[in-house]
Amino acid sequence: MSDKTKSTQDYFDAPILTDQLPPKEKRTKLLQALLDMDPDLSFDDPLENDMILNMGPSHPATHGVLRILLRLDGETIVSAMPELGYLHRGYEKIAENETYHEFITHTDRLDYLQPVHNNVGYILAVEKLLGIEAPPRAQYIRTLLAELARISSHLVGFGVMAMDVGAMTLLLWCFREREKIHDIFDLVVGARFTTSFTRIGGIAQDITDEGLAAIRAFTDQFLARLDEGERLLNRNRIFFDRCRNVGVISAEDALAIGLTGPNLRGSGIPLDLRRDNPYLIYDQLDFDVITENEGDSLARYFVRLREMKESVKMVYQCLEKLPVGPVHAHEPKKVLPRKERIYTRMEELIHDFMIVNHGVNPPSGEVYHAIESSKGQLGFHIVSRGEGHPWRLKIRSPSFCNLQALPMLLKGHLLSDILAVLGSLDPVMGEADK
Amino acid sequence: MGLESALGEGYLTTQLDALVGWARKNSLWPMPMGLSCCAIELMSAGDPRHDISRFGMEVMRFSPRQSDVMIVAGTVTYKMAHVVRKIYDQMAEPRWVIAMGACASSGGMFRSYSVVQGIDQFLPVDVFTAGCPPRPENLFNALIKLQEIVQQSSVLDYRNSNEPIIVS
Amino acid sequence: MNNVLQQTVDSLRARFGDAVEEVREFRDDVIVVVGRSAIVDVATWLRDNETCPFPLCEDVFGIDAWTRKQRFEVNYHFFSLTCKQRIHLKVRVEENDPSVPSITGVYPGAGWYERETFDMYGITFPGHRDLRRSYMPEDFEYHPLRKDYPLMGIPGALPLPKRG
Ligand code: SF4
Numbered sequence: 001m002s003d004k005t006k007s008t009q010d011y012f013d014a015p016i017l018t019d020q021l022p023p024k025e026k027r028t029k030l031l032q033a034l035l036d037m038d039p040d041l042s043f044d045d046p047l048e049n050d051m052i053l054n055m056g057p058s059h060p061a062t063h064g065v066l067r068i069l070l071r072l073d074g075e076t077i078v079s080a081m082p083e084l085g086y087l088h089r090g091y092e093k094i095a096e097n098e099t100y101h102e103f104i105t106h107t108d109r110l111d112y113l114q115p116v117h118n119n120v121g122y123i124l125a126v127e128k129l130l131g132i133e134a135p136p137r138a139q140y141i142r143t144l145l146a147e148l149a150r151i152s153s154h155l156v157g158f159g160v161m162a163m164d165v166g167a168m169t170l171l172l173w174c175f176r177e178r179e180k181i182h183d184i185f186d187l188v189v190g191a192r193f194t195t196s197f198t199r200i201g202g203i204a205q206d207i208t209d210e211g212l213a214a215i216r217a218f219t220d221q222f223l224a225r226l227d228e229g230e231r232l233l234n235r236n237r238i239f240f241d242r243c244r245n246v247g248v249i250s251a252e253d254a255l256a257i258g259l260t261g262p263n264l265r266g267s268g269i270p271l272d273l274r275r276d277n278p279y280l281i282y283d284q285l286d287f288d289v290i291t292e293n294e295g296d297s298l299a300r301y302f303v304r305l306r307e308m309k310e311s312v313k314m315v316y317q318c319l320e321k322l323p324v325g326p327v328h329a330h331e332p333k334k335v336l337p338r339k340e341r342i343y344t345r346m347e348e349l350i351h352d353f354m355i356v357n358h359g360v361n362p363p364s365g366e367v368y369h370a371i372e373s374s375k376g377q378l379g380f381h382i383v384s385r386g387e388g389h390p391w392r393l394k395i396r397s398p399s400f401c402n403l404q405a406l407p408m409l410l411k412g413h414l415l416s417d418i419l420a421v422l423g424s425l426d427p428v429m430g431e432a433d434k
Numbered sequence: 435m436g437l438e439s440a441l442g443e444g445y446l447t448t449q450l451d452a453l454v455g456w457a458r459k460n461s462l463w464p465m466p467m468g469l470s471c472c473a474i475e476l477m478s479a480g481d482p483r484h485d486i487s488r489f490g491m492e493v494m495r496f497s498p499r500q501s502d503v504m505i506v507a508g509t510v511t512y513k514m515a516h517v518v519r520k521i522y523d524q525m526a527e528p529r530w531v532i533a534m535g536a537c538a539s540s541g542g543m544f545r546s547y548s549v550v551q552g553i554d555q556f557l558p559v560d561v562f563t564a565g566c567p568p569r570p571e572n573l574f575n576a577l578i579k580l581q582e583i584v585q586q587s588s589v590l591d592y593r594n595s596n597e598p599i600i601v602s
Numbered sequence: 603m604n605n606v607l608q609q610t611v612d613s614l615r616a617r618f619g620d621a622v623e624e625v626r627e628f629r630d631d632v633i634v635v636v637g638r639s640a641i642v643d644v645a646t647w648l649r650d651n652e653t654c655p656f657p658l659c660e661d662v663f664g665i666d667a668w669t670r671k672q673r674f675e676v677n678y679h680f681f682s683l684t685c686k687q688r689i690h691l692k693v694r695v696e697e698n699d700p701s702v703p704s705i706t707g708v709y710p711g712a713g714w715y716e717r718e719t720f721d722m723y724g725i726t727f728p729g730h731r732d733l734r735r736s737y738m739p740e741d742f743e744y745h746p747l748r749k750d751y752p753l754m755g756i757p758g759a760l761p762l763p764k765r766g
Contacts, residue, residue: 547754
């Protein structure tokens with residue numbers, strides 16, 4: 001009888017060839033039970049066994065190239081382990097090999113959602129090392145653009161978080177607003193978002209009236225647009241249910257694990273370096289430090305939302321108070337001279353040559369300067385040995401430290417809550433991995 | 435044989451190539467391999483203003499199995515290169531690669547120990563896009579160039595030895 | 603140096619004596635060099651003292667000073683929320699014994715920073731529960747931020763997939 005003509009019954013009737021099976025001690029429980037025709041076969045609860053799930057590094061919800069290893073019990077997260085380094089670009093090593101001016105462009109790419117903050121933070125550290133200060137107009141313009149950048153960064157945080165929990169519309173609306181900010185940067189700085197705007201002792205170029213008008217036009221309409229977006233979410237049951245009481249962290253834990261920025265303020269600790277350790281002209285501006293007490297994803301979302309409104313307030317104040325005057329400090333040996341003067345004057349040509357070729361040669365010593373970026377405390381520690389390039393430059397990146405809280409925040413939640421938690425932490429991997 | 439000889443040598447296959455190429459080029463599904471800053475511009479490309487769907491390409495798939503073209507947007511480190519390659523290997527043929535930005539094309543401004551100096555060291559690249567980051571318009575430029583490549587590809591051998599194109 | 607920090611430094615000196623090796627000031631930043639064995643006690647005291655507690659550990663990082671004696675330095679930044687001050691501690695270690703007791707017991711947030719320092723400089727932190735590399739792959743042999751590691755890396759140290 002060939003195989004084709006065998007009926008199903010034949011298969012059932014055929015004797016089991018035990019010699020082709022694995023020996024008794026090697027058989028699985030299921031196989032043995034089948035052989036014994038044991039009707040009371042029972043298994044242990046499969047959910048008792050943990051499962052390891054790998055998330056990332058290429059996953060739409062991990063904000064770049066974060067990888068998280070999860071130990072799951074059913075759908076509940078037993079433990080989570082983030083793994084970094086997929087975007088480690090060696091910034092600190094690069095900095096040791098470049099002059100202080102050259103590294104400005106690199107700072108753009110640290111937290112690429114808000115390059116101006118990185119520019120400002122870095123340049124303030126360098127200026128502190130050199131012991132110089134930019135003139136008031138430059139300070140105001142830096143503040144102005146930094147606050148705009150904060151809005152654009154929070155917009156992404158806002159939109160992406162909404163998208164992660166299922167509200168796609170908001171992301172598109174946020175990007176519409178971001179485009180307008182990009183246009184402003186295009187006009188004022190000359191690049192959409194890799195701004196490289198600051199220079200030692202000043203800024204790349206003065207802001208024109210056209211630029212100021214564009215900023216004013218943007219801010220005038222922004223609050224209404226934000227309100228529209230807010231209305232989509234703030235009374236949305238689905239959004240609330242997914243974010244409330246998810247990823248809760250108490251004030252003590254948040255401080256101990258080293259959260260900063262909106263994430264820390266979401267737990268009720270009013271630490272804001274703009275107020276507590278003022279730099280630029282923040283001590284002359286009137287703004288509130290936003291805090292929420294719940295410490296969950298929703299609280300962090302509300303902190304960001306309300307911070308955008310504070311930023312708008314600050315932009316208006318800067319526009320109002322913007323003084324006239326130079327935008328470069330008068331420090332010929334440290335500040336790059338203007339191009340038009342290089343071509344016509346001897347001294348400027350020499351200074352330009354010296355600064356470009358040998359760098360600014362700050363005194364030896366070490367300084368640390370931190371600013372409040374939209375992600376948290378962004379600090380630069382520079383060790384100088386009197387050479388044109390830093391001996392060591394350490395970047396204290398807020399996202400790196402905020403991510404450290406992830407295992408704590410995720411523990412005990414469901415798999416789908418990762419999105420709400422990650423979205424509310426708002427990490428940027430370019431900065432976390434350096 | 436009847437039809438072939440009546441219509442001339444290779445007529446059918448070239449016509450089929452043209453038809454399939456046309457169909458393929460207008461329904462490219464990108465796999466956004468967003469790694470760093472360039473990924474933000476990639477997202478901008480999909481925003482209401484730039485609207486990538488005008489090119490039939492808005493169907494961003496995060497699953498390699500469903501996509502035709504991988505847009506490598508950002509800095510590829512040695513650690514990530516293995517992942518990128520693995521994802522590329524999972525894509526079904528025909529598949530194409532766009533290197534978006536200076537970093538993906540050549541390592542860009544990162545001359546350092548951990549950054550791969552150009553993804554063409556481990557991936558076949560079809561279009562290199564200049565810029566740091568390339569503006570969304572330049573990405574579209576790259577996509578249109580890629581559409582031309584796809585149009586010219588043949589059914590049987592889709593990668594008919596095209597030199598990579600550089601757009602700027 | 604302002605009053606609060608001066609007071610803190612004075613108390614540190616009084617309490618830990620010789621363990622406070624040096625106090626430096628540059629552009630208003632105060633750097634306190636402490637002995638390796640005292641770092642955990644100093645950190646605990648800084649966190650818990652009454653006058654000016656420093657509950658936030660902002661940063662831990664290494665420096666390769668490239669000197670024959672005491673080549674590596676481990677640095678700590680602490681921030682005080684109540685008096686809005688920052689203090690910078692520094693511990694120097696020898697090249698042939700680069701290890702500093704971990705302060706993760708005092709500041710859990712220092713955990714990843716110490717991992718990063720280990721990754722970049724090869725400085726170990728006894729007492730750290732999970733001291734792995736944080737950025738580079740696990741099987742990478744070098745410590746890239748050491749001054750003797752070239753900027754462009756050592757060819758072949760990090761493998762690439764085949765182009766195929
Ligand atoms: S090319 Fe420029 S913008 Fe793009 S990833 Fe590289 S550094 Fe970032």
